[in-house]
Amino acid sequence: MNDIAEDDMSGIQYPLEGSCQCGNVRYQLLAPPLKVIACHCIACQKLSTSAFSITALIESDTLVLQGELAQWERLADSGNKNYAKFCPHCGNRIYHFNPDEPGLIKLKAASLNDTRVLKPEAHLWVSQKQAWYQIPDGVPQFSEQS
Numbered sequence: 118m119n120d121i122a123e124d125d126m127s128g129i130q131y132p133l134e135g136s137c138q139c140g141n142v143r144y145q146l147l148a149p150p151l152k153v154i155a156c157h158c159i160a161c162q163k164l165s166t167s168a169f170s171i172t173a174l175i176e177s178d179t180l181v182l183q184g185e186l187a188q189w190e191r192l193a194d195s196g197n198k199n200y201a202k203f204c205p206h207c208g209n210r211i212y213h214f215n216p217d218e219p220g221l222i223k224l225k226a227a228s229l230n231d232t233r234v235l236k237p238e239a240h241l242w243v244s245q246k247q248a249w250y251q252i253p254d255g256v257p258q259f260s261e262q263s
C-alpha cells in the first residue's frame with residue numbers, strides 16, 4: 118500500500134460492518150483487504166448493474182458471516198472455479214471464492230457500511246471498459262486479467 122492510499126484509509130476502524138441490501142446477511146470484516154480491484158469485464162458489468170465491479174481480496178479468516186447464503190457456481194473464462202455467495206432474499210452478491218483456494222475470498226465490498234474501502238488499486242479488463250469512464254491517473258490498468 119502506498120502513502121496516498123494510507124492517508125485516505127487512515128480513519129477506517131476495523132472490524133468493519135457490512136450487510137446485504139435487505140439486512141438478512143450481515144458480516145464483519147476484521148482486517149484491511151489485501152487488495153482492492155475494479156473489474157470492467159462484461160460479466161462484472163452485469164453483476165454490479167454498473168460500469169464495473171469493485172472487489173476486495175481478503176483472507177477467509179478475516180470475514181465473520183451471519184445469516185443464510187445461497188451459492189451459484191460458475192467457471193471463469195480462465196477455467197478457474199468462481200463460486201458466488203448471495204443473499205437468497207434480496208439477491209445481493211456478498212462474495213466470490215475459488216474452492217481450490219480456500220484461504221482467499223473476493224468480497225463484494227460495496228456492501229460494507231464504510232465504503233471508503235472501495236478505492237481500487239488496479240483496474241482489470243480495461244479492454245471492455247465503458248468509453249465514458251476515465252481511470253484516474255496513476256492507477257495501474259490491465260487490458261485483461263492482471
Ligand SMILES: [Zn+2]
Nearest residue numbers: 137139204207
Ligand atoms: Zn438480503
Ligand SMILES: [Zn+2]
Nearest residue numbers: 156157158161
Ligand atoms: Zn470482471
